[in-house]
Amino acid sequence: MNWTWFHRLASPPHVYAFAQRWTRWFGGAAALAMLIALYGGLLLAPPDYQQKDAFRMVYVHAPGAWLSLMIYTTMAVAAAVGLIWRMKVAHAAAAACAPVGAWFTVVALGTGMLWGKPMWGAYWVWDPRLTSELVLLFLYLGYMGLRAGIEDPAKADKASAVLAVVGVVNVPIIKFSVEWWNSLHQTPTVMQMGKPKMDGDMLWPLLLMFVAFALYFVAVLLTRLRAELLRRERNASWIREVVA
């Protein structure tokens, strides 16, 4: 098997050039997909037979919550790669994930609260799904706090990577919390085996919004990764060429 691509990933100038080239494409595609999905979700999708137009909150809540988990998983994988292969770029990628992931956990919690009030009668309940998502926010904040608290970058990378990897156990807990325990939160509608339990006119804007959020995350990650690399590689000769 040819491993050249993996070795290239370890090269900061190569990754920087890749990020520079691709960010606008991912960002542009994300913006376009988001606008179409918003139009479909807010205007074209029919109202739900029980929740009426309140169900439209799904177009923000579900992609936001999914992204909060996807970003944590990406961060943990990058941190593990950084630990195992001592790859600086991987540690930089993990560090770049954290603030974005924390923000989308806030989106998941905040939009969930706004949806919970009219449907459950309360903004917050200590339910397994909600509580484990709140733990995710603390994991992100803990990761960032740990990085900020250790001055030596190599030590900060290592310590925070261990936390990220250990914390990944929370991801399946969040995902399956609605099936393992009695939860007010509904079970999956789209991400399940077999056919989604949703009408096609409601489903396509949601699926497109998932794609849009994923593309958006790649664009933001690549931008943050470039900033991380510039700061970490401050004495490298390639910096001169890219900022000149």
Add this chain to the structure above:
Amino acid sequence: MNSSFATFSDFLAMSGYGKYVWPCFLLGFGVVILNAWLASRSLAAAKLEARRRLEMNP
């Protein structure tokens, strides 16, 4: 393709759930815009820092 709302005020009302639906979208897409801005600001600051360092140690 037809909109599922008859009037613009129906759209704003969201069948009575407007006070939850609109803040929900505002929060979600506010964070989307905020994070794009924070990332570009961080990159611009890192570039400026690198340029200054190069000027000081040519």
